[in-house]
Amino acid sequence: MIVGAAIVTFIPRVLPLMVLSRFQLPEWATRWLSYVPISVMAALVAQEIFKNGENISFSTNNIELLAAIPTFFIAIKTRSLLVTVLAGIIVVMVLRFLFPA
Amino acid sequence: MGLANDKIETVADSRDKDTFRQGVKDCVPTLLGYLSIGFAAGVIERTAGLSIAEIALISLILYAGSAQFIAAGMMAASSSITTIIITIFFVNLRHLLLSAALAPYFRHLSPLRNMLVGSLLTDESFGVAINEAAKKNYISEKWMHGLNVTAYLNWCVANIAGAFLGQWISNPETLGLDFALTAMFIGLLVLSMLSRKKIRRDVVVAIIAVVIAVGASSVLSSSMGVIVATIFASTIGMVMEKWK
Numbered sequence: 001m002i003v004g005a006a007i008v009t010f011i012p013r014v015l016p017l018m019v020l021s022r023f024q025l026p027e028w029a030t031r032w033l034s035y036v037p038i039s040v041m042a043a044l045v046a047q048e049i050f051k052n053g054e055n056i057s058f059s060t061n062n063i064e065l066l067a068a069i070p071t072f073f074i075a076i077k078t079r080s081l082l083v084t085v086l087a088g089i090i091v092v093m094v095l096r097f098l099f100p101a
Numbered sequence: 102m103g104l105a106n107d108k109i110e111t112v113a114d115s116r117d118k119d120t121f122r123q124g125v126k127d128c129v130p131t132l133l134g135y136l137s138i139g140f141a142a143g144v145i146e147r148t149a150g151l152s153i154a155e156i157a158l159i160s161l162i163l164y165a166g167s168a169q170f171i172a173a174g175m176m177a178a179s180s181s182i183t184t185i186i187i188t189i190f191f192v193n194l195r196h197l198l199l200s201a202a203l204a205p206y207f208r209h210l211s212p213l214r215n216m217l218v219g220s221l222l223t224d225e226s227f228g229v230a231i232n233e234a235a236k237k238n239y240i241s242e243k244w245m246h247g248l249n250v251t252a253y254l255n256w257c258v259a260n261i262a263g264a265f266l267g268q269w270i271s272n273p274e275t276l277g278l279d280f281a282l283t284a285m286f287i288g289l290l291v292l293s294m295l296s297r298k299k300i301r302r303d304v305v306v307a308i309i310a311v312v313i314a315v316g317a318s319s320v321l322s323s324s325m326g327v328i329v330a331t332i333f334a335s336t337i338g339m340v341m342e343k344w345k
Contacts, residue, residue: 001182002155005172006162008190014219016201018212025201028339034297035306035338036331037195041290042307043314043330044171044192047323048283050315064283071284075291081224082134084291085141088284092277 063099067091124247127233131225135255141281142169143263148273149173153264160260164221164253167192167289169260170282175324184324191331195293199227206240218242221249224289302341310334 025033049064071088078084139160146156146169159169168189175185200219207215226248234240273279294303310330318326 001172001176001185002159002163004182004186005159005168005189008186009163009165009168009193009196010220012190012194012197013200013222014216016197017204017207017215017219020201020204028343030201031342032335032339033194033198035303035335036191037198037293038290038303038307039310039334039338040191040194040327040331041286041293042310042334043327045283045286045290046311046314046330047318047327048286051318051323064280067280068283068287071287072291075288076295079292079295081285081288081292082137084288085138085281085284088280088287089141089277092280093275096275096277 063092063095067095119241119244121243121247124241124244124249125251126247127229127244128226128248128251131229131252132255134225135252136259138166138281138285139256139259140263140266141278142166142173143260143265144267144270144273144278145170145263145281146173146260147264147267148270149177151176151264153261156264157257157261160257164256165189165193165223166256167282167285170285174282180322180324184322184328187328188324191328195224196222199224203227203230203234203240206234207242207245210242214242218245218249221253223252226252299342302338305341306334306338309337 049068070091074087075084143156163169171188172185199222207218229248230240313330313333314326317329
């Protein structure tokens with residue numbers, strides 16, 4: 001598993017640097033690729049904040065969903081990955097302390 | 102992969118004025134980020150059941166925070182190896198864009214030396230490098246290696262430190278550490294949107310991805326839902342841009 005994951009991570013990192021001096025990607029492909037980070041991150045965030053065990057949950061006692069709101073604002077405001085991650089952890093810690101499951 | 106970076110060749114490239122040492126120095130502002138996220142990754146991987154040796158291996162050869170968090174989470178949820186690898190592939194497809202953006206600056210190097218530059222590319226090292234390129238109009242190969250190797254070593258140290266501490270943290274959830282992954286995705290999502298000048302279309306694509314991911318995971322497994330949502334939402338984004 002680790003080796004397979006390492007290979008699929010390695011290829012997109014090095015391939016463009018190695019071959020793009022020789023080939024040019026077609027325009028539609030670069031356009032499609034430019035939307036991949038946004039789609040995949042949005043889908044992953046959705047899965048993380050709406051899931052409650054095995055089920056999808058929109059309820060207000062979903063702490064991850066509540067914590068995601070200030071985390072978004074902090075990300076927009078600070079534009080820093082580090083501050084966003086630290087703030088997110090602290091918000092969840094506080095919420096779980098206030099509303100134990 | 103990264104070990105080959107030890108043999109930095111001494112190149113008589115007249116533009117290679119910037120040293121390896123300068124690259125190391127320019128990496129310093131990002132170190133706190135590597136340390137804290139790497140540390141959180143180590144703790145999560147440990148509590149997901151990976152041994153310290155496995156954590157060392159995963160940080161050495163995978164070397165990608167988002168992918169390591171996903172691997173840990175999906176292993177804890179006992180997802181199949183194939184879906185883990187496909188999900189990681191899509192998450193790390195963003196490196197394709199980073200690597201492509203740097204390619205013009207390293208066009209004069211051989212494919213093998215470009216492979217060494219690319220093998221340690223991360224979101225943060227790309228950020229530092231593209232800023233350098235904007236200032237100087239070129240990127241020195243040695244400087245890039247200094248930047249990459251510093252980040253790499255820090256990441257591995259942080260992961261292993263987290264792995265050791267993870268042994269004594271019986272319940273990382275009370276500390277909110279499991280949310281590090283979600284917060285990191287939120288951060289990467291917001292940062293990649295803000296760095297483009299297509300906010301409205303990006304928001305539409307993101308919302309479509311959210312709806313498909315939530316909808317599809319009631320039918321498919323949640324990791325397949327992410328894959329389906331990524332393919333559909335990216336295609337819709339591509340088509341919308343064409344119509345405009």
